[in-house]
Amino acid sequence: MNDYNFAYLDEQTKRMIRRALLKAVAIPGYQVPFASREMPMPYGWGTGGVQVTAACLTPEDVLKVIDQGADDTTNAVSIRKFFQRTAGVATTEHTGEATLIQTRHRIPETTLHEGQILVYQVPIPEPLRFLEPRETETRKMHALEDYGLMHVKLYEDIARHGVIATAYAYPVKVEGRYVMDPSPIPKFDNPKLSDSAALQLFGAGREQRIYALPPYTTVVSLDFEDYPFEPTKADHACALCGSAESYLDEVIMDDAGGRMFVCSDTDYCATRRAEQDKSSAKI
Amino acid sequence: MTPLLQVRGLTKRYGARIGCADVSFDLWPGEVMGIVGESGSGKSTLLNCLAGHLAPDAGRVIFDTRADGSRDTVTMPEPERRMLGRTDWAFVHQNPRDGLRMGVSAGGNVGERLMAVGARNYGGIRATALDWLGRVEIAADRVDDRPSSFSGGMQQRLQIARNLVTGPRLVFMDEPTGGLDVSVQARLLDLLRGLVRRMGLSAIIVTHDLAVVRLLADRLMVMKSGLVVESGLTDQVLDDPQHAYTQLLVSSVLQV
Amino acid sequence: MYVAVKGGERAIENAHAFLAEDRRGDPAVPELSVAQIREQMALAVNRVMAEGSLYDPDLAALAIKQARGDLIEAIFLIRAYRTTLPRFGSSKPLDTGAMACHRRISATFKDAPGGQVLGPTFDYTHRLLDFKLMAEGEAPVAPVAEPRREPTPHITEFLNKDGMIEEEAQSDAMPPDLTREPLELPADRALRLQSITRGDEGFILGMAYSTQRGYARNHAFVAELRIGTCSVEMEIPELGFAVEIGEVTLTECETVNQFKGSKTEPAQFTRGYGLVFGQTERKAIAMALVDRALRWKELGEDNSGAPAQDEEFVLYHADNIQATGFLEHIKLPHYVDFQSELELVRKLRAGVPEALREAAE
Numbered sequence: 001m002n003d004y005n006f007a008y009l010d011e012q013t014k015r016m017i018r019r020a021l022l023k024a025v026a027i028p029g030y031q032v033p034f035a036s037r038e039m040p041m042p043y044g045w046g047t048g049g050v051q052v053t054a055a056c057l058t059p060e061d062v063l064k065v066i067d068q069g070a071d072d073t074t075n076a077v078s079i080r081k082f083f084q085r086t087a088g089v090a091t092t093e094h095t096g097e098a099t100l101i102q103t104r105h106r107i108p109e110t111t112l113h114e115g116q117i118l119v120y121q122v123p124i125p126e127p128l129r130f131l132e133p134r135e136t137e138t139r140k141m142h143a144l145e146d147y148g149l150m151h152v153k154l155y156e157d158i159a160r161h162g163v164i165a166t167a168y169a170y171p172v173k174v175e176g177r178y179v180m181d182p183s184p185i186p187k188f189d190n191p192k193l194s195d196s197a198a199l200q201l202f203g204a205g206r207e208q209r210i211y212a213l214p215p216y217t218t219v220v221s222l223d224f225e226d227y228p229f230e231p232t233k234a235d236h237a238c239a240l241c242g243s244a245e246s247y248l249d250e251v252i253m254d255d256a257g258g259r260m261f262v263c264s265d266t267d268y269c270a271t272r273r274a275e276q277d278k279s280s281a282k283i
Numbered sequence: 284m285t286p287l288l289q290v291r292g293l294t295k296r297y298g299a300r301i302g303c304a305d306v307s308f309d310l311w312p313g314e315v316m317g318i319v320g321e322s323g324s325g326k327s328t329l330l331n332c333l334a335g336h337l338a339p340d341a342g343r344v345i346f347d348t349r350a351d352g353s354r355d356t357v358t359m360p361e362p363e364r365r366m367l368g369r370t371d372w373a374f375v376h377q378n379p380r381d382g383l384r385m386g387v388s389a390g391g392n393v394g395e396r397l398m399a400v401g402a403r404n405y406g407g408i409r410a411t412a413l414d415w416l417g418r419v420e421i422a423a424d425r426v427d428d429r430p431s432s433f434s435g436g437m438q439q440r441l442q443i444a445r446n447l448v449t450g451p452r453l454v455f456m457d458e459p460t461g462g463l464d465v466s467v468q469a470r471l472l473d474l475l476r477g478l479v480r481r482m483g484l485s486a487i488i489v490t491h492d493l494a495v496v497r498l499l500a501d502r503l504m505v506m507k508s509g510l511v512v513e514s515g516l517t518d519q520v521l522d523d524p525q526h527a528y529t530q531l532l533v534s535s536v537l538q539v
Numbered sequence: 540m541y542v543a544v545k546g547g548e549r550a551i552e553n554a555h556a557f558l559a560e561d562r563r564g565d566p567a568v569p570e571l572s573v574a575q576i577r578e579q580m581a582l583a584v585n586r587v588m589a590e591g592s593l594y595d596p597d598l599a600a601l602a603i604k605q606a607r608g609d610l611i612e613a614i615f616l617i618r619a620y621r622t623t624l625p626r627f628g629s630s631k632p633l634d635t636g637a638m639a640c641h642r643r644i645s646a647t648f649k650d651a652p653g654g655q656v657l658g659p660t661f662d663y664t665h666r667l668l669d670f671k672l673m674a675e676g677e678a679p680v681a682p683v684a685e686p687r688r689e690p691t692p693h694i695t696e697f698l699n700k701d702g703m704i705e706e707e708a709q710s711d712a713m714p715p716d717l718t719r720e721p722l723e724l725p726a727d728r729a730l731r732l733q734s735i736t737r738g739d740e741g742f743i744l745g746m747a748y749s750t751q752r753g754y755a756r757n758h759a760f761v762a763e764l765r766i767g768t769c770s771v772e773m774e775i776p777e778l779g780f781a782v783e784i785g786e787v788t789l790t791e792c793e794t795v796n797q798f799k800g801s802k803t804e805p806a807q808f809t810r811g812y813g814l815v816f817g818q819t820e821r822k823a824i825a826m827a828l829v830d831r832a833l834r835w836k837e838l839g840e841d842n843s844g845a846p847a848q849d850e851e852f853v854l855y856h857a858d859n860i861q862a863t864g865f866l867e868h869i870k871l872p873h874y875v876d877f878q879s880e881l882e883l884v885r886k887l888r889a890g891v892p893e894a895l896r897e898a899a900e
Contacts, residue, residue, distance in 0.1 A: 076547070
């Protein structure tokens with residue numbers, strides 16, 4: 001793969017993406033169109049995130065890639081390998097050690113620090129898409145801050161179900177201006193979007209959009225005063241590390257439908273267990 | 284007292300054809316103005332220019348805004364005009380399908396304007412929606428039903444509730460009773476008259492039906508080929524029409 | 540005791556090895572060469588070049604071999620490779636009037652300068668399986684005619700001379716480039732044509748067919764369909780003049796469509812246009828029909844609400860690489876999203892008896 005440029009993309013393309021990123025950082029939550037390239041992985045499999053990562057990576061970076069919170073799910077492995085081969089950067093599974101983290105559908109449990117970049121893979125960047133299928137119309141709605149329809153959707157949820165029936169990709173408002181899709185993270189993760197020390201970048205390859213949350217941006221999940229936003233998770237503790245704070249995956253154990261709950265963030269879980277082993281060894 | 288709306292020299296052309304030409308009038312707070320004429324007379328073009336749905340080629344539409352006093356809505360930036368459209372203005376379409384969200388419950392339809400201007404209390408929004416459904420004589424237990432399951436008359440009443448819920452000061456109505464059968468029309472007219480009087484609304488109603496203006500409008504403009512050919516107090520124009528075209532309109536109704 | 544799933548990396552490697560073995564098939568059967576695919580699967584190669592937006596028959600053949608004959612996968616390989624190629628410049632506009640045609644037909648005039656040249660077409664074959672091809676055999680040698688020396692004029696030009704067809708607007712403006720700029724709407728015709736020419740053949744065919752069945756019918760006649768080679772010229776700044784850098788095979792289709800006219804304008808025929816890499820006849824005709832349907836606004840026609848008139852619908856859904864990627868991504872892990880939905884549905888179901896109880900009180 002040495003025939004390819006550092007991190008696959010040529011420098012002109014990276015410059016183009018960086019210009020879009022700068023604009024996105026300057027207007028938090030605004031979707032900047034960019035000329036997404038065809039990548040050697042399919043659209044919908046993280047091409048937006050991969051292009052943003054490629055445009056941000058330097059040879060000194062330490063890269064972490066997660067999918068569903070885990071470092072070893074197939075797509076995370078595939079993307080990590082891609083950058084190992086095309087950029088030769090160091091990789092890690094430890095959230096704290098990474099300078100750049102590409103993620104699909106989760107925000108790490110460990111609090112991010114300044115200088116870190118979190119890159120999200122985004123399938124549908126438009127939070128209004130399923131209310132209004134036309135791009136020409138939704139762009140106008142954003143421009144005119146015409147967001148009444150968004151709350152109508154939440155109203156309809158409560159009228160029908162008694163609660164806001166959105167569990168992931170829960171819409172947020174950024175700095176009181178743009179309504180944004182946080183990518184399909186569970187709403188449990190939404191509070192971590194706000195006031196984060198890390199730079200958060202969102203790439204949607206197929207839909208040709210980039211958007212961003214600069215560090216310490218205020219991000220509010222949409223709700224009603226009397227039906228406030230609730231970051232929910234399974235009402236269990238992790239069966240492996242015992243954490244009651246982390247987001248849990250449900251695993252089916254046997255044919256009888258037995259199940260257990262374990263941390264979706266594999267690094268968080270493994271780190272906790274290593275610490276528990278250490279302290280029990282000391283005793 | 285300032286007029287609520289001052290229209291000066293409003294003109295709209297479609298290529299060589301005239302939509303409406305050089306229309307000027309004042310509308311005072313609490314006043315209901317009827318615009319009558321046959322189809323193709325330019326009355327709908329005029330209404331759409333007034334409401335900001337069409338850009339006129341010339342003329343001014345000056346509205347007395349709550350915040351900044353008199354503003355020309357033709358030259359006003361689009362975001363401000365849209366804001367007017369969901370606060371001080373309301374627009375009732377002839378076909379309720381154009382003015383309602385058919386896939387959203389009745390409560391959601393009424394609540395949308397409230398939420399668009401910042402209402403964020405579900406209980407409050409729902410209570411207001413229920414109150415308005417009552418005012419337009421829709422049973423409270425239909426609040427979670429979609430308008431697609433409503434009759435034509437109910438849909439039209441729902442559209443009116445959806446428009447009036449934010450307490451607009453000016454309502455544009457395009458043939459609000461068109462497409463309804465006669466008994467339903469009468470009930471709707473009754474309801475509209477009550478609401479307009481009680482809320483002290485100003486309204487501009489476009490219709491080809493002289494019975495509608497007779498019942499609702501204080502003043503009348505008669506349009507033909509894009510021009511206003513006669514205007515005045517409703518009773519005066521209808522009882523003593525001066526222009527030949529108005530005479531024809533009135534007589535053709537009386538003959539029926 | 541449950542152990543968190545590990546070994547994604549090894550599983551992937553094993554899957555790749557399995558794939559490589561399967562791709563080769565039975566090793567007792569001789570392996571296909573890239574040259575064999577290029578020569579004997581030429582229409583598949585053409586489709587991959589057209590939708591891959593890269594004219595290179597050898598690479599297209601390689602992609603087909605690697606993709607085990609899955610043409611969309613092969614197109615995908617070509618597109619990804621294309622991303623890595625530096626762009627040195629752009630060619631001069633091709634002159635399809637100077638095309639060396641090996642097929643050229645008109646459905647509107649029985650004869651015209653340049654004549655009707657059938658060329659290598661399936662059109663008049665009977666679609667009967669030829670079992671002789673199961674045994675290896677030599678192909679018969681086709682008779683050869685003297686090639687035409689002078690350029691073959693476009694049929695629509697004859698109509699244009701009398702003002703019978705709308706004038707095609709000439710412009711030296713640099714057209715927008717779909718592969719360098721994000722698609723933004725409204726799109727001009729140049730951008731629409733770019734999108735359609737690399738769009739999925741099946742999708743464009745379906746859209747075109749829908750216009751014929753009445754969803755924005757535009758009464759198309761194939762004024763001309765020509766297939767042949769065109770030389771590609773490029774200005775070399777250091778030389779100061781254009782030089783020929785190669786040759787491409789193209790299929791061009793021009794349709795003559797329903798006339799329009801009004802009280803002020805005399806009736807005139809209108810045009811639809813298709814131009815596609817390689818011998819890709821079905822695609823070029825379909826492209827011309829879709830192009831024509833999308834022109835409703837500039838021609839002052841009604842929007843009948845037909846899908847083929849809807850620029851946003853057609854352009855956003857024509858690309859099979861975008862479509863297949865997004866379609867197939869739903870087989871990727873969605874544990875987290877599904878878990879959150881699972882929690883929600885449990886919560887909603889738990890709430891129901893309670894609400895019913897309240898209502899009963």
